[in-house]
Amino acid sequence: MQKEYAVQMKDITKRFGGVRALTDVSLNVEKAEIHALIGENGAGKSTLMKILAGAYQKDEGQIFIGGKEAKITSPKDVINLGVSVIYQEFMLAPDLTVAENIFIDKLADSSMFINWKTLKRRAKEELIKLGFDDIDPEEKVGSLSVAYQQIVEICKCLARESKVLVFDEPTAVLTFSETQKLLSIIRNLKKNGVSIIYISHRLEELLEISDHITVLKDGKYVDTVVTSSINKEELVSLMVGREITQLFPERKAKIGKEILKVENLSAGNLVKDVSFSVKSGEVVGFSGLVGSGRTEAMRAIFGADKRKSGTVIYFGEEVNFKNPKEAINKGFGLLPEDRKKQGLLLEQSIRMNTTLASMFKIKKLGVINHKKEKEYVKELLASIATKYGSVEDNVNSLSGGNQQKIALAKWLSADCKCLVFDEPTRGVDVGAKTEIYKIINELASEGVGVIVISSEMSEIIGMCDRAIVMRQGAIAGEVDKSELTENNLIKLAMGV
Amino acid sequence: MANMELEYNKNLPKEKSKKFNLKQFLIDNNTYIILVLLIIISSMLSDTFLTSMNLTNIALQQAAPILVAIGMLFVIVTGGIDLSVGSVMTIGATVSAILISEMGANYLPAMIVAVLIGTIFGLFTGILVAYTGMQGFVASLATMTIARGVSFVLTEGRPVKLEAGTLDTIVSKEFFYPIIIIAIVLIVLFALVQKYTSWGRIIIAIGSNSTAVQLAGIRTKRYILSTYAVSAALAALAGVFIAARSSTGSATVGMGQELDAIAACVIGGASLAGGKGFVVKAVAGGLILGLIGNIMNLMAVPSYPQDIIKGFIIVAAVLLGILTSKSEKTV
Numbered sequence: 001m002q003k004e005y006a007v008q009m010k011d012i013t014k015r016f017g018g019v020r021a022l023t024d025v026s027l028n029v030e031k032a033e034i035h036a037l038i039g040e041n042g043a044g045k046s047t048l049m050k051i052l053a054g055a056y057q058k059d060e061g062q063i064f065i066g067g068k069e070a071k072i073t074s075p076k077d078v079i080n081l082g083v084s085v086i087y088q089e090f091m092l093a094p095d096l097t098v099a100e101n102i103f104i105d106k107l108a109d110s111s112m113f114i115n116w117k118t119l120k121r122r123a124k125e126e127l128i129k130l131g132f133d134d135i136d137p138e139e140k141v142g143s144l145s146v147a148y149q150q151i152v153e154i155c156k157c158l159a160r161e162s163k164v165l166v167f168d169e170p171t172a173v174l175t176f177s178e179t180q181k182l183l184s185i186i187r188n189l190k191k192n193g194v195s196i197i198y199i200s201h202r203l204e205e206l207l208e209i210s211d212h213i214t215v216l217k218d219g220k221y222v223d224t225v226v227t228s229s230i231n232k233e234e235l236v237s238l239m240v241g242r243e244i245t246q247l248f249p250e251r252k253a254k255i256g257k258e259i260l261k262v263e264n265l266s267a268g269n270l271v272k273d274v275s276f277s278v279k280s281g282e283v284v285g286f287s288g289l290v291g292s293g294r295t296e297a298m299r300a301i302f303g304a305d306k307r308k309s310g311t312v313i314y315f316g317e318e319v320n321f322k323n324p325k326e327a328i329n330k331g332f333g334l335l336p337e338d339r340k341k342q343g344l345l346l347e348q349s350i351r352m353n354t355t356l357a358s359m360f361k362i363k364k365l366g367v368i369n370h371k372k373e374k375e376y377v378k379e380l381l382a383s384i385a386t387k388y389g390s391v392e393d394n395v396n397s398l399s400g401g402n403q404q405k406i407a408l409a410k411w412l413s414a415d416c417k418c419l420v421f422d423e424p425t426r427g428v429d430v431g432a433k434t435e436i437y438k439i440i441n442e443l444a445s446e447g448v449g450v451i452v453i454s455s456e457m458s459e460i461i462g463m464c465d466r467a468i469v470m471r472q473g474a475i476a477g478e479v480d481k482s483e484l485t486e487n488n489l490i491k492l493a494m495g496v
Numbered sequence: 497m498a499n500m501e502l503e504y505n506k507n508l509p510k511e512k513s514k515k516f517n518l519k520q521f522l523i524d525n526n527t528y529i530i531l532v533l534l535i536i537i538s539s540m541l542s543d544t545f546l547t548s549m550n551l552t553n554i555a556l557q558q559a560a561p562i563l564v565a566i567g568m569l570f571v572i573v574t575g576g577i578d579l580s581v582g583s584v585m586t587i588g589a590t591v592s593a594i595l596i597s598e599m600g601a602n603y604l605p606a607m608i609v610a611v612l613i614g615t616i617f618g619l620f621t622g623i624l625v626a627y628t629g630m631q632g633f634v635a636s637l638a639t640m641t642i643a644r645g646v647s648f649v650l651t652e653g654r655p656v657k658l659e660a661g662t663l664d665t666i667v668s669k670e671f672f673y674p675i676i677i678i679a680i681v682l683i684v685l686f687a688l689v690q691k692y693t694s695w696g697r698i699i700i701a702i703g704s705n706s707t708a709v710q711l712a713g714i715r716t717k718r719y720i721l722s723t724y725a726v727s728a729a730l731a732a733l734a735g736v737f738i739a740a741r742s743s744t745g746s747a748t749v750g751m752g753q754e755l756d757a758i759a760a761c762v763i764g765g766a767s768l769a770g771g772k773g774f775v776v777k778a779v780a781g782g783l784i785l786g787l788i789g790n791i792m793n794l795m796a797v798p799s800y801p802q803d804i805i806k807g808f809i810i811v812a813a814v815l816l817g818i819l820t821s822k823s824e825k826t827v
Contacts, residue, residue: 304711328713336711343711345704347771352697357712359694366693410712 005064006031006164006195007052007083012061014047021047024061025221027197027214029164034186034196036206036227039216039239040401040429045199048216049166052197053085054078066163079105084157085166088173088427090149092156094142099123101141102155126155130185147178154185158194165189166197171205172427175290175455176490183209201429203232215239240431247430248462249437253444255465256280260332260418260449265310267300270473274310278418278449283440285464286453288493293473294453295337298420302334303327314418328357333416335407337423337453343407346396350388351377353395353406358413380409384439401432408439418449425459437463457486469493526816527764527780534784538791545794552676556667556741558786559679560585560734562779564753565760566686567727569778572761574723575703575770576632580621581731581757583643585750587614588735590647593656593745596663603663607736614732615725617643622724626717636724640754647747655746663740675737682730687775699723703770760785763813784813 007029014022022044029035037045050056052063054075063070065081072078092101100107102123107114123137132151135144141152150170157165167186171179186196186209200206206213207227215222215238222238260278265271270293278284286294300307303321312319314330321327324334336342345353354377355362362373377391386405388398395406404424411419421440425433440463444450454460460467461484469476469492476492522529538545564581571578592610595601601609617639624635658664666674690696701709702716710716731750739745758768763781766773788809792802 323713323715324711325713325715334711336708341705342707345701345708345771348701348704352701356701356709356714359697363694366695368692368694368697370692414713 003028004031004067005029006033006066007197008062008064009048009052010062010064012048012051012063013059014051014056015059020219022051022219025216025219027221028224029195029197030211031195032190032193033211034190034198034209036198036200036210036213037216038199038201038203038206038213038235039222040431043216043239043429044219045216046168047219049085049168049197049199052078052083052166079160079162082161082163083166084160084162084164086150086153086157086168086170088169090153092141092149092153095140097138098127098135098141098144098152099137101152102126102137102159104156105160122159123155126159127151129158130155130188146173147175147182150174150182151185158189162194164195164197166199168199169201169427170198171200171202173290179205201427203235203430207232207235236430239429247434247437249434249441251283251441251444253281253283253441254447255282256447259315261313262297262301263311263313265297265300265307265312267305267307267310268296271297271300272473274470274473274475276468276475276478278451280417280447280449281444282466283444283450283452283464285460285467286451286470287455287457287460287467287489288470288476290455292470292493294470295422296473297470298334298422298451298453301327302332302420304334328414328416331415331417333357333411333414333418334420335411335422335424337426339404339407343410344395344403347394349392350381350395350398350406351391354380354391354409354413357410358415361413376413377409380413381405384409384412385435401428401435404428404432404436408436412439412443416448418451419443420451420453422453423455424452425454425456457489460484460489461486471495527777527784527813530763530813530816531780531784531787534787534791538787538794541791542794545791550790550794552673554786554790555676555679556673557790558783559675560737561753561756561760561786562782563679563682563730563734563737564727565757565778565782566683566775567730568754568757569761569764569766569773569775570686570690570699570723571632571727572758572766572768573700573703573770573773574720575706575768576625576720576723577636577758577768578618578621578632578724578727579636579754580617580639580643581727581734582750582753583640583647584614584617584728584731585735585738585753586647586747587617587643588732589739589749590651590656590735590745590747591732592663592736593658593739594650597656597658597745603665606663607666607733610736611729611732614735615729618725618728618731619721621728622721625724626720632724644747651745651747653747655744655748658739658743658745660743663736664743666737666740675740678733683775683779690775695719695722700771700773703772705771756782756785759810763810763817765817781813784809 005028009025009027011024011026012022013024025044025048027048039045047056051058054072054077063072065083070081093104099120103119120137127133127135127137130151135148135151141149144152170182174182190196198206198210210227212224213227213235214224217239257280258277259280263275265274274297288294296305299305301312303323303326314332319330340346351373355373359368362369362376374391381388384405386402388402395403398406424436428436440450440452452463465481467479467484467489469479469489471493476495479488544550568578568581588610591613592606595606595609596603621635621639624630625632665671698709698714698719702719706716735749738749760782761773761778763784764774764777766778785806788806789802792805
C-alpha cells in the first residue's frame, strides 16, 4: 500500500550562481510523524527548508503537500497549504502582545475593526491547548523568556491550522528543563496529527524524539533511516561519511602555575561573591543553567560590564579592567556567546573580521599593510582548517561552523594568555565541534589558561580538567575531573 | 615557508577564479557608470558643457559640497548622521570673513582658525552622540540650530564683505584655483585613509556591529566622536570656500546642504544603517548631483522644476542600487 505523505520533496536541485547547494535531494515526511533532518553545517538542511518555506525557488524537482503537487512561489503559498516554519530567530513583534502576535496574520485579513475580546479569548484557547495557561495573552512578547516566546511562535503556527511544522534548531537557546517541555509539546502535536520536521545538532534529542531521520551531506541525500534501528555512532558516521572515533580529542597539556585568581567578585544584580582560579595549561569548565550568571561574571572580569566588588589577580598582579581594551592588552580575551550579535561583523570581509582584535600586528603608524594581512589571515585560517572561498568574502557567506572559526581566529590572533570561550560550539555541527575542541587543546598545551562556559554537559565532561558550577549568580560547587558526571553537574546546577 | 605554502594548497579550496563577471562589474560600479553616462548625455545635450570654462565652473562649484559629502560619509558609515553640516558651513564662512575684514588677519591663518572653530561644533555633537548615547539625528539637529544662531550673532545678521585680494586668492586663476587643488588632495587623502588606515577600517566596523568591535578591545566611543569632528572640519572648510567664491561671509549659506550631502553618499551606495560606503563613490554621487544642476542650467531649465527632477534622479539612482544588489543569499 502506498504510504500517505504529508510532505514529499522529490529530487530537489538548487544552484546559487555556479554553486550547487542541493543536488537531487528527497525528503518524505509521513502524516503525524516526527521526521528529523540532520547533516553538518553546510549540508543543505537550511536551503532545503527555505525552499519548502517559499523563501527560495527550487531549480529542479517537485514538491507534494498532502499528496498534491504544490506550486510554491512565495512564503504565503506555503502557509496557505498548511506548512509553517519556526526559525531560530523568531518572527515575533516584541512590542505587541501575545494575542496580537498569535493572530498577527489574521489582523490584516479581518474587517476594519478588531474584536479585542475575541482575539484575547481565542489566544487563551490556543495557549491552553498547548498546556500553557500561565501565559497572559495581554503580556508584551518582548518581556517573555525565550522559551515562552517559542511557545507563542508555535501557537501562531497552530492558529493558522498548520498540518506541518518545521522546527529549525528549536532547543539551541533553551535550558535543559525547557527542552524537555518542548519535546513533550512536540510529541503531543504528533498525537494530534501534525507532522513535524525537526532540525537539530543535538543527536540525543533526535534519537529520543524522531520516527525517521533523513541525513544530508554536502548538498546530497545520504539516507533515511528508522530511528529505532540506529545508534548515535552509526548516525554520526552517516553524517560525516567517516567515523569520528573521538569527539573529544586527547590533550597533552602540562598544568602550570596559577594565572588568574578571582576573589569575591560581585557584579550587576546577578553575580555575587564568585571566587575561582585558573592555572596555565588548564581547561576550566563553567556549567550551570542558562541565566546562572556565568556569562555575566566573565564579562565583569573582562571589563565589558562594571563590577561591584571583589579582586582579580592576574599573573600575580591585581587588575581591574575598565574596558575590553585593557583586558586584551594584558592578554585576557573573551569569545562572546552570540557570534552574530557580539562576535562578528557579518557584512564585512573574513580578512577584516580575523584581524579585528589584533590590528597591531599588521599596521604601522595607523596604516594597514593589506598584503601582509592577507597572508597572515590565510595562514591562520589554514591552521584551523577553515573552509572559505576568498578572504575578501563576507563572513555571512560561510556556514555556522566556519563562522565560529573566524570568531575563534580573531582571538587566536590576539595572543591571549587567558581566554574565555562562551558557548564555543553553539549551533555548530559535530565535525566542526571536534575541530574547535582541538583548537582549545592546542591553546592549553601552549600554556594558555582556558575557561569554557557551556550548557552542554557532555562538552564540560569531555573537555575540562575540572568544572565550576554556578547557580543563581553564585558558585554552587566545584567538580574534579575524576567526579565529572552529568549527575553531579545537574545536582549542583539545580541545587538538589 | 615553502612548506606552509604547500599546506594551504592541499587544505583549502582554491581562491575563486578571478574571471571577469560583467553583471558584478556593473553592480559594483553603478555610481561611476551613471556619472559617465551623465557626462556623455550632457555633452550631447549642450555644446557648452565640455568647454573648459564650464568644467572649471563645475569644479569650483562642487568643491564645497563634495567636501561636505566626504565628512558626512564617515559619519554615515558608523551608522550615524550629521544634520549640522550646513550650519557649520556658516561658521567657516562668517568666522573667516570677520577675521579678515574686521580684524585684518591674513587669509591663511583666518582659514585655519575658521576650520578649528567649526571643528569645535563637531566635537560637541560627537561628545553628545558617543558619550551620552544621544542619537546622531537629535544631537546634530541641536548643533544645527546652535551653529547657525552663533553665525547670526557674530555677523549681527549682516553679510560681511570681503575685499578683493584677500580670501578670493583661493579661487583665483593665477594660483591655479587653489580650492580645486585642495579638494582633489583631500579626496585622495580621505580615500586612502578609508582604505588603508585602521581608523578607516574601525569606523566601518563600528557601523557593522559596534558591540563586536567593543568586545574586540576597541574604544568605539572616541572613533564615533572623531567622525563628527572630521565632518564639521570639512564643512567649515567648505564654508570658507563659499565665502571666498562670493566674497562675503554670510550666516545664510549652506541651507539644505546636509541633505545634498546625504543624497551624495546614498547615490554612492552608502547605507544609512552603517557599515557600507566609499569616499570615492560619495564623491561621484556628489558630482552626479552637481552635473544634473549644471546641465539643467545650461539648458535654461527654471530652478523650481530643477528640484523636482533632482528628487526623482535621487530616487532612480538609489533604486538602481537596491535592484542590482538584490541577490539571493547563499546558505
